[in-house]
Amino acid sequence: xxxxxxxxxxxxxxxxxxxxxxxxxxxxxxxxxxxxxxxxxxxxxxxxxxxxxxxxxxxxxxxxxxxxxxxxxxxxxxxxxxxxxxxxxxxxxxxxxxxxxxxxxxxxxxxxxxxxxxxxxxxxxxxxxxxxxxxxxxxxxxxxxxxxxxxxxxxxxxxxxxxxxxxxxxxxxxxxxxxxxxxxxxxxxxxxxxxxxxxxxxxxxxxxxxxxxxxxxxxxxxxxxxxxxxxxxxxxxxxxxxxxxxxxxxxxxxxxxxxxxxxxxxxxxxxxxxx
Numbered sequence: 065x066x067x068x069x070x071x072x073x074x075x076x077x078x079x080x081x082x083x084x085x086x087x088x089x090x091x092x093x094x095x096x097x098x099x100x101x102x103x104x105x106x107x108x109x110x111x112x113x114x115x116x117x118x119x120x121x122x123x124x125x126x127x128x129x130x131x132x133x134x135x136x137x138x139x140x141x142x143x144x145x146x147x148x149x150x151x152x153x154x155x156x157x158x159x160x161x162x163x164x165x166x167x168x169x170x171x172x173x174x175x176x177x178x179x180x181x182x183x184x185x186x187x188x189x190x191x192x193x194x195x196x197x198x199x200x201x202x203x204x205x206x207x208x209x210x211x212x213x214x215x216x217x218x219x220x221x222x223x224x225x226x227x228x229x230x231x232x233x234x235x236x237x238x239x240x241x242x243x244x245x246x247x248x249x250x251x252x253x254x255x256x257x258x259x260x261x262x263x264x265x266x267x268x269x270x271x272x273x274x275x276x277x278x279x280x281x282x283x284x285x286x287x288x289x290x291x292x293x294x295x296x297x298x299x300x301x302x303x304x305x306x307x308x309x310x311x312x313x314x315x316x317x318x319x320x321x322x323x324x325x326x327x328x329x330x331x332x333x334x335x336x337x338x339x
Contacts, residue, residue, distance in 0.1 A: 065099040066334045069203035071192055071213040072104060073169060075146060075153065078112050081169050084209060084240055086321060087286075092151045094327035100334070103201070105192055107184075108142065108155035110163035119144045119155055130194035132187060133256040139191050141198075156195065161187045170246065177245055182253035182272075189215040190257060197229050204338055208237045208280075211247045211272040217280035218259050234337055236282040238313075239273060242296040247272045264302045274302040282337055283310045284330070288317040 070092050074085040092102050108119075125141040139158045146153055156162065161184050166173050170181055178184070193216070196202070208216050217235040224230040248269045254261055262275040277283065283303065285293040294312045297303045303310065313329045316322055 065101065066205055066338055067201070067203040068095065068100050068102040068205050068207050068334070069192075069196070070102055070104040070207045070209070071188070071216065072106055072209045073188070073212040075104065075106055077147065078106060078117065078153075078155075079109060079167065079169050081167070082240075083317075084212075087240070087315070087323065087326075088209060089146060090321070090323040091327055091330070093146065093149050094323055095330065096149075096151055098327060098331050100331075103152045103154065103199070103203075104146070105141075105154040105156060105195070107162040107165070107188055108157045109165040109167070109169065111165075111167055112155070114142070117144050117147070124198050124200075125154075125195065128191070128194050128198055130190050131258065132190055137187075139194075141195050154195065154199070156188065156191045158187060158191065181246060182249040183256060185212055185249075185272075186215050186219075186253050186257040189213055189219050192216065193219060193224050193230075202229065203233060205234045205236055205334060208235065210238065210240045211249075213237075214249075214272040214276045215253075215257060215259070217276050218278065219257065221279040222259060234281045235279070236284060236333075236337065237273070237276050237280045238284040238286055239293055239297060240286050241291070242273075242293060244271075249275065262302075264300075271300055273297060274300040277302040277306045277309070280309065282333070284333065285310060285312045286315045286326075287312050288315050290317060 072088040076085050076089040096102050119142040122143050127138045129136050129138050142155045144153050249272050251268045262270045264270055264274045287293045315326050
């Protein structure tokens with residue numbers, strides 16, 4: 065069985081704006097029941113009640129430093145569980161980037177998509193990597209969800225993979241949707257994160273999944289009957305060039321969502337990835 069570090073920006077009841085939320089609530093539990101050692105990490109949004117959800121302060125997770133935009137930043141993390149489970153959740157705290165978020169998460173109160181979502185993704189990914197050694201636990205796989213954690217494979221490969229603690233961790237990126245409104249990342253976000261500018265970047269922007277394709281070990285297309293994610297991904301030149309990294313996992317849609325077949329298929333995918 066694998067040790068999985070599951071990155072997400074939505075888990076019910078902490079954040080729920082898209083299909084990512086029920087997926088990230090149910091699938092980690094099902095993978096845990098299959099014997100995987102899984103831990104989740106999510107930004108700590110300002111509206112999330114620490115008292116209601118029993119977020120606990122952990123001394124070793126206070127004021128963790130990392131570099132962003134050429135400056136040292138610090139963030140902290142608190143620990144809790146997905147309610148009524150034993151799936152651990154780490155909440156990354158940042159007063160500038162996470163605390164101001166409304167329950168729309170990626171949008172302002174008036175419903176407009178936030179222009180700096182790509183930079184928030186970079187902060188989340190850099191913060192996750194910086195926090196990891198302080199957990200006294202090392203995963204086999206970083207399990208990234210959507211464009212919201214798509215910077216991590218490149219950050220890991222370029223900055224962290226050669227460091228002693230971080231060696232030999234695989235990266236997998238699960239693609240839930242192909243919404244251009246969210247997946248077009250700007251050059252400034254790459255520069256501030258300290259990443260190389262992707263060769264596929266055009267006119268100052270690049271598709272988040274195309275940028276990740278160069279570094280990630282595995283791309284998992286989460287495909288529903290009405291959304292052919294695999295076909296859409298293969299229209300991206302960088303993904304098409306790395307199509308051996310691409311696998312498809314079917315997901316349900318509708319009101320009665322049964323994620324057990326998804327967990328069963330992911331279990332096989334991780335077994336193959338770590339073999």
